[in-house]
Structure formats: structure tokens, C-alpha cells
Amino acid sequence: MAHDISGHLAGLARQVELRLPQLLPDLDQRPESVHRAMHYALTSPGKRLRPVLTLAVAEMFGTQVRSVVDLACSVEMVHACSLILDDLPSMDNARLRRGRATVHIEFGEGVAILASFALFNRAFELVAESGHRLALSRYTTEDISHHLATSIGTGGLIGGQALDLESRQEDLDLERLEYIHSHKTGALFIAAGEMGAMAADARRRDLDLVSRFAKNLGLAFQITDDVLDVTGTTEEIGKEAGSDGDKVTFVKLLGVEGSQLLVKELLQFAVDSLAPLGRRADPLRELAAFVEHRSR
Amino acid sequence: MAHDISGHLAGLARQVELRLPQLLPDLDQRPESVHRAMHYALTSPGKRLRPVLTLAVAEMFGTQVRSVVDLACSVEMVHACSLILDDLPSMDNARLRRGRATVHIEFGEGVAILASFALFNRAFELVAESGHRLALSRYTTEDISHHLATSIGTGGLIGGQALDLESRQEDLDLERLEYIHSHKTGALFIAAGEMGAMAADARRRDLDLVSRFAKNLGLAFQITDDVLDVTGTTEEIGKEAGSDGDKVTFVKLLGVEGSQLLVKELLQFAVDSLAPLGRRADPLRELAAFVEHRSR
Numbered sequence: 377m378a379h380d381i382s383g384h385l386a387g388l389a390r391q392v393e394l395r396l397p398q399l400l401p402d403l404d405q406r407p408e409s410v411h412r413a414m415h416y417a418l419t420s421p422g423k424r425l426r427p428v429l430t431l432a433v434a435e436m437f438g439t440q441v442r443s444v445v446d447l448a449c450s451v452e453m454v455h456a457c458s459l460i461l462d463d464l465p466s467m468d469n470a471r472l473r474r475g476r477a478t479v480h481i482e483f484g485e486g487v488a489i490l491a492s493f494a495l496f497n498r499a500f501e502l503v504a505e506s507g508h509r510l511a512l513s514r515y516t517t518e519d520i521s522h523h524l525a526t527s528i529g530t531g532g533l534i535g536g537q538a539l540d541l542e543s544r545q546e547d548l549d550l551e552r553l554e555y556i557h558s559h560k561t562g563a564l565f566i567a568a569g570e571m572g573a574m575a576a577d578a579r580r581r582d583l584d585l586v587s588r589f590a591k592n593l594g595l596a597f598q599i600t601d602d603v604l605d606v607t608g609t610t611e612e613i614g615k616e617a618g619s620d621g622d623k624v625t626f627v628k629l630l631g632v633e634g635s636q637l638l639v640k641e642l643l644q645f646a647v648d649s650l651a652p653l654g655r656r657a658d659p660l661r662e663l664a665a666f667v668e669h670r671s672r
Numbered sequence: 673m674a675h676d677i678s679g680h681l682a683g684l685a686r687q688v689e690l691r692l693p694q695l696l697p698d699l700d701q702r703p704e705s706v707h708r709a710m711h712y713a714l715t716s717p718g719k720r721l722r723p724v725l726t727l728a729v730a731e732m733f734g735t736q737v738r739s740v741v742d743l744a745c746s747v748e749m750v751h752a753c754s755l756i757l758d759d760l761p762s763m764d765n766a767r768l769r770r771g772r773a774t775v776h777i778e779f780g781e782g783v784a785i786l787a788s789f790a791l792f793n794r795a796f797e798l799v800a801e802s803g804h805r806l807a808l809s810r811y812t813t814e815d816i817s818h819h820l821a822t823s824i825g826t827g828g829l830i831g832g833q834a835l836d837l838e839s840r841q842e843d844l845d846l847e848r849l850e851y852i853h854s855h856k857t858g859a860l861f862i863a864a865g866e867m868g869a870m871a872a873d874a875r876r877r878d879l880d881l882v883s884r885f886a887k888n889l890g891l892a893f894q895i896t897d898d899v900l901d902v903t904g905t906t907e908e909i910g911k912e913a914g915s916d917g918d919k920v921t922f923v924k925l926l927g928v929e930g931s932q933l934l935v936k937e938l939l940q941f942a943v944d945s946l947a948p949l950g951r952r953a954d955p956l957r958e959l960a961a962f963v964e965h966r967s968r
Contacts (some may be wrong), residue, residue, distance in 0.1 A: 407834030525797035538703030
């Protein structure tokens with residue numbers, strides 16, 4: 377059964393993979409440099425965990441994948457945008473990401489910044505286009521757009537990134553590190569889950585359950601990244617192993633085993649919040665199992 | 673009469689000025705650095721031409737300013753965001769803007785980039801929030817959001833900025849220069865006008881007239897910038913006079929007089945498109961007169 381579900385989730389990821397490049401402008405259209413950088417950033421190999429979460433949640437509440445796939449892709453675009461920014465010289469100054477040169481290394485910094493804005497902008501364009509494919513009664517497309525914006529703003533993803541940037545020279549404690557990652561990573565996971573629920577016109581109560589699940593899943597996922605940076609090889613993790621360097625990470629504060637324990641705990645919280653949804657939430661449980669497996 | 677109208681337009685600009693800081697997060701809220709940079713960028717002295725255009729158009733079609741002012745502010749936020757980007761070391765590398773240090777000089781590059789994203793994001797959040805204040809039958813808030821995104825994308829503002837960036841080392845001809853500025857500047861002027869018309873539920877035909885007006889006004893405005901860079905003092909133009917340096921500008925291709933002539937011509941096109949709207953379009957004619965006066 378778990379095998380079938382994991383195959384189904386892989387199928388959702390493939391649908392996202394197929395759809396993503398179709399949603400971008402043609403490569404031979406002006407401005408070619410920015411279009412190429414957008415494709416490069418978006419088709420870089422990735423787990424597509426956020427859009428799969430959107431699709432799995434929407435399916436769980438009875439909506440067909442094809443009416444939500446563009447919305448799911450919009451979440452992945454915001455994520456790709458945030459990775460471009462994260463790697464910039466003025467941020468993490470990273471040269472390698474997912475096994476390839478980062479976008480500013482490949483295309484130059486100006487083009488990288490424009491491509492990140494263009495992906496971000498395209499995400500909002502897609503949300504606005506999604507409305508007519510959805511049968512909403514509890515929410516409007518504006519609500520979805522607003523949710524996405526709020527998760528990105530200075531109270532969300534940008535806020536986490538900013539605190540990360542401010543904290544470079546400081547000794548981080550666990551509270552601050554959790555703040556950074558629950559915003560930098562967690563906020564978009566929450567939006568991914570909630571957008572799936574809203575697109576399926578789920579009840580507010582169910583949306584809250586999904587939100588709690590996504591929040592804990594996102595933070596757990598971020599911690600597995602820290603663990604893999606220490607335990608994985610460059611090949612496995614697609615960036616230089618140990619590249620976190622002197623950055624404060626969960627592993628530095630809690631050790632590998634302590635971090636793995638925290639992942640387990642967060643995923644237990646995540647799965648607990650699914651109880652009222654019964655068996656139909658099994659795909660989400662499988663996502664949690666995937667993240668846990670990754671941390672070992 | 674013209675005096676009254678120009679006083680009225682100044683009043684609209686003041687309403688925008690008052691509203692802008694209210695729409696941003698508190699300065700003492702995390703992440704303080706990004707919030708301060710957002711305020712700094714947005715409260716920098718400016719003509720507020722784009723939001724005034726939105727308000728003047730909405731008023732012309734019978735909508736009250738107070739229900740459209742946040743939408744107008746969202747346009748100014750996108751504009752402020754584009755100025756931060758334009759000044760970055762990887763773009764124009766400018767140190768002075770509107771008489772003050774540019775955002776990355778004042779706050780560092782990382783914070784500047786995050787602030788520009790946060791302003792951009794806040795703009796879409798505001799559009800999503802505007803819906804309930806508008807009585808729309810021909811359009812939806814999604815349409816407005818979609819229009820804004822399309823004007824920003826690689827077929828609009830970002831496309832113009834990208835071609836500008838690509839063209840640094842090349843000899844630009846007039847066609848390419850017009851392409852750059854009709855996208856970099858013109859697209860957001862069009863969106864500003866169209867958003868005002870949509871917010872007022874204007875007929876499609878009227879929206880098209882506004883669109884043609886805004887397109888020509890925007891390009892004319894950009895050319896006056898080039899003229900002022902040569903004829904103005906640093907104090908008048910708020911950046912270092914002659915700072916366009918070896919950039920290809922309209923003045924370099926057409927001379928000062930040739931550029932002034934083109935401005936006059938474009939503004940004539942702009943005003944011509946208003947004819948079917950009669951006297952109620954007088955505030956827009958006054959905007960055109962303001963731009964023409966600026967170029968002399």
C-alpha cells in the first residue's frame with residue numbers, strides 16, 4: 377500500500393515536472409537571457425515536495441489534479457525564485473546548487489535577479505489565471521493569491537531570509553534558528569498545503585489541520601537538509617558537502633542524532649494533526665515518511 | 673481651470689504620500705532592516721505620477737478615490753521595487769537617487785534585494801485586498817492582479833530591464849531604445865492607467881483609450897528624464913547630473929531639441945486618444961501638460 381502511494385506521489389511530481397516548462401515563455405523570445413535563466417532555475421532537478429504537497433492535499437479533498445497543477449507550479453516558481461536569491465553573492469554566495477552551477481554563476485548576477493523576479497511574478501500571474509478552473513464557494517482566487525503573498529512577505533519567507541542575513545555574524549540560539557527556518561522554509565510549505573486545500577474548497581477546520589501538518593513537515597525537511605550537509609556526499613546532496621561552513625545549523629546546535637530526533641518529533645506532530653482526516657490523508661503520511669527516511 | 677486641476681492632481685499625490693507608509697509593516701517589527709529599507713525606498717521624494725494616473729482615471733470613470741488609493745499605492749510599490757533593482761551594482765550601479773543614497777548603499781545589497789521583493793509582494797497582497805472595496809461587474813480582482821503581473825513580466829517591465837542590461841556593450845538604435853523604455857517605463861504606466869479604469873468598472877473601449885494615453889505618456893516621461901539628465905542640475909533631478917554617462921539615451925540619438933520634439937509628439941498622441949472621453953478627461957490632459965513642461 378505504502379509502495380502504491382509513494383508511486384502515486386512520484387506520479388504527481390512527474391506531472392509538475394512536465395508542466396513547469398510549459399508555463400514559461402519560449403526560450404527564443406526576448407529577453408532570451410532571462411528566459412533561459414528561468415528555465416534553468418525551474419527545470420533544475422528537485423524533489424518538487426511543495427507542489428506535490430499542494431496536489432496531494434487538493435486530491436485528498438476531492439479535486440482533480442489537472443485543475444490544480446498550475447497552482448502547484450506557482451508554488452514551485454516561488455521556491456525556485458527564493459533559491460536564486462539565497463545563492464546570490466550578497467546572500468549565501470553559493471556556486472553550486474542541486475549539482476549544477478547556481479543561476480548567477482551561469483548567467484551573471486543581473487540576469488539572475490531579473491529571472492528570480494520574473495518567476496515570482498509569473499507565480500502570481502498563474503494564481504490569477506487559475507480561478508476559472510476551480511469551483512470555489514468558501515474562498516476566492518484573491519484569497520489564494522493573498523495567502524501566497526502573506527506567506528512570502530516579511531512575516532514569512534522574506535522575513536526568514538532577512539533574519540538569516542542579519543544573523544551572519546552572530547551566535548544563533550535554537551529559538552532564532554527555528555524562527556529563521558520556520559519562516560524561510562516553513563511558510564511556503566504552509567502556503568503550498570493551504571493553497572491545495574483552498575483550491576479544493578476544503579472546510580476551514582480541515583485547512584487548519586493541513587496547515588499544521590505542512591508547518592511541521594517544512595521545518596523537519598529543513599533540518600534533514602542540515603543533517604544531509606554533514607552525512608551526505610556532494611553527489612547525494614547536489615551541493616558541496618559541508619558547504620554550510622561556519623553557518624549555524626541544527627546539526628551544530630543539536631548534533632546529528634539530536635537533529636534526527638527533532639525531525640522524528642516534528643513529523644510525529646505533523647502526522648498527529650492528520651488524525652481527524654482518516655485514511656484519505658495517507659498520501660500526506662507518506663510524504664512525512666519520505667522526509668523521515670531522508671534524514672537517516 | 674488648469675490651475676484648479678493641477679491643484680487637484682497635487683492633492684491626489686498627497687493622498688498617496690499619506691497612505692504609502694500606512695501600508696507597510698511597522699519599523700520596529702522583525703525584520704527591522706528590511707522594513708526600514710522598504711520605508712526608505714517608498715517614502716523617498718517622488719512625483720507619484722503612476723498612482724496619480726490610477727486615481728485620476730478611476731475618478732474620471734466615477735469611482736471615489738478612497739476605494740482605489742490602496743490599488744494606486746500598489747503600483748507605486750512596484751515602481752519603488754524596480755528603482756531599487758535598477759540601481760543595484762549588477763544593474764546601473766547608482767549611488768544616488770532622488771537626492772539620497774540608493775537603497776543598497778544605505779542598507780547593503782542583500783537587504784536592498786529583500787526589500788524590493790517585499791515591496792513587490794506587498795503590491796500583490798494589496799491588490800488581493802482591494803477587491804471588497806470595488807464594485808466590479810466587467811472585471812474581477814483577479815483580472816486586475818493578472819494585468820499588473822503581465823505588465824511586470826518578461827513581456828513588460830522585466831523585459832525592458834533585461835534588454836537594457838543586455839545592451840550595455842552595444843550600440844543601441846532608436847528602435848531598441850524605444851523597446852527598452854516602452855517596456856521598462858511604459859508597461860507600468862499602462863498598468864497604472866488600466867488598473868484605474870478596471871477599478872472603476874470602465875467599458876473595454878474606454879479602457880483601451882486610457883491604455884493608449886498611458887503608453888505614450890510613459891514613454892514621453894522617460895524621454896524627459898533623459899533630457900533632464902543633460903539640462904538639469906543635480907539638485908533639480910535628484911541624481912548626479914550626467915550620470916547616464918556612456919549609456920545610450922534619447923538625447924544621444926536625437927539631441928536635446930529632437931528629444932523635446934519627440935516628447936511633444938508622443939504627448940500629442942496621448943492627448944488625441946482622450947478625445948472620445950470629452951471634458952472629464954481634463955485631469956489626464958493636465959498630466960500630459962505636466963510632463964511636457966518638465967522637458968523644457
